[in-house]
Amino acid sequence: MNAPRHRTWWVRLGQLAGLVAMALLGLFDLRFGDFHGMTPAALLLTLARMGLAAATVLVWLPVHRTGSRRAPVLALLVGAASLAVSLALGALHTAGSYVLSGNWGLAESAGLMAVVFVVARWGAPRIAPWAAVVAGLAVAALPLRAGTDSVYVIFALLQALAAVGAAAGGIYLRVVATGRDRAIALVRAEQRAEFARDLHDFIAHHVTGIVVQAQGARFVAEQDPQRVITALEQIERAGAETMASMRRMVGILRDPDAAPDAPLAPLAGVADLAPLLEGFNGTANAPARLHVDGALDGLPVEVSTSAYRLVMEGLTNARQHAPDARSVDVFVRRTPDWLLVRVADDGAAARTSPPRRHGYGLVGLTERVRALGGTITAGPGVTGGWVLDAALPLQRTVVR
Known part of the structure; x- marks a missing residue:
């Protein structure tokens, strides 16, 4: 957040204009400065004020970071030196020595105003005031x-x-930049949290499949060794995907300063539902069938990824809590204004509510669906089994 800002061409052009203006003001000071009748001490002080005008460039021209200590320290030195020269020249003028004739140093004035602006904009809070x-x-x-x-x-x-006015301008830009940085940090934190939730559900989905396959392999080991080999292959594949997802999640969450274009998008969308069901069918006793009504292309990203998450959560719950189910049906229907998603199984086991131990996925989905302005319900079906229903609006009406 505190990295130097990208210096666009207009910023460089503005700095070049500032240098040209300082040079012209310096020439003006030399042309109209009256050195006639100066004592050596007065001449030395006049040359010192010209040097101070050049010294201000060392403060306002370089690139500074927010919270820079270098800028305010240099500003203190230059400002104190300028005050010392002013006091000395004022004392000489009071004593009757002819020092200046109406020209006090316009280049130094402009340079010090730029210093005030830079310090207010970039300086460390404890020293900048x-x-x-x-x-x-x-x-x-x-x-x-x-x-x-x-x-x-x-x-x-x-x-x-x-x-x-220069200080106020610097403070205003500082406040605006700070607010923008905080907003960006908040958005990136929300993205990472959402990404972590997505990966948590993805990992839970695969781990559940691994457990089911391992349990099944234990029971069929003696009767059908070939099925054990198939189960082990599926366990290996799911484990590799889980480990890759965990490494990706940990890498992103441990690097809060990752580039803004880092891959923070959720895992998948409705286009990936078919592979998801294929993977489920390879690890579950009950086959899952996908029913699609309407075109699924051109969906908003948040709707597409939320629909995928809904289906994944429904399949995971069916595998965990409906071992006696004979089938799982996934319905995805698109209307002009809504995307309707339903995951229904025909398990006979009674489930009055999602188990507390495994209810976090559904809680997270409820928050996401309601944030999109949609609705979600989960409960026993009319003819038995368990039904997860959700309606996602296709218009971008996000609820906060």
């Missing part, structure tokens, strides 16, 4: 180098207001 105050006081004190007449006091007040 002090650095901005010192640089702002230095800007306000510049016109007083030429005298304390009312015109110079007015210019001092105007430059102080300009410094306040």
Whole structure:
């Protein structure tokens, strides 16, 4: 979040314009500065203020990160040096030495205002306020180098207001950037949490199949060794997919600073329902049949992935809690405004509610479906078995 911002062409053009403006103001200061009659000390101080104008470039030109300590430290040094030069020149002017003739250093004024802006925008919170105050006081004190007449006091007040405006601009951009970064961090955290939930259900689905296959292989080991080999092959394949999914999940969750384009999309959509049912049929006694009514292309991504999750949860529950089921039917129907999903088994075992130990998948699905503005129900069917029903709106009406 605190990485340097990408420097687009217009930013570089603006910095080049700033350098050109500083150079022109420096030439103006040299052209209209009056060095006649200066004492060596006054001449030395005048050269010092020109050097300070160049030193401000070292603060506002480089790329800084949010929370930078370098920018406010340099700003403190430059601002303190500018204040010291202003006090010295003011003392010489009060003593009667002819130092300046109406020109207090426009290049230095512009540079210090840029310093105030940069410090307010990028500086470390603990140091930036002090650095901005010192640089702002230095800007306000510049016109007083030429005298304390009312015109110079007015210019001092105007430059102080300009410094306040520069600080306000920097703070505003900082607040906007901070809010944007927080919003991005929140979205990415939500994406990772959703991805973790998807992978949890995916892993639970495969692990359940592994357990069922292992239990079945134990009972048929003596009667049909060939079926044991088939079961072991399916267990190996499901285990490999589970391990790959776990590595992927852990890698994403352990890297909060992954690139924004990291693969955070959910696992699959309705186009992958057929392979899902094929995998289920290879590990369950009851065959699963897919019934599709309507075209499933062009569905919103969140609807497609939620439908896949619903079917996967329904199949997992049927395999876990309906071992006596003879069939599982998956219905997916598309209407102009809704995608309707139903997973129904004909198991005879009574299930009044999802077991507490395995109810987290259904809870997560309920939250997701309701966030999309849909509805979901799960309970005993009219003719027996268990039915999972969901209606997902095809319009993007997300409920918060």
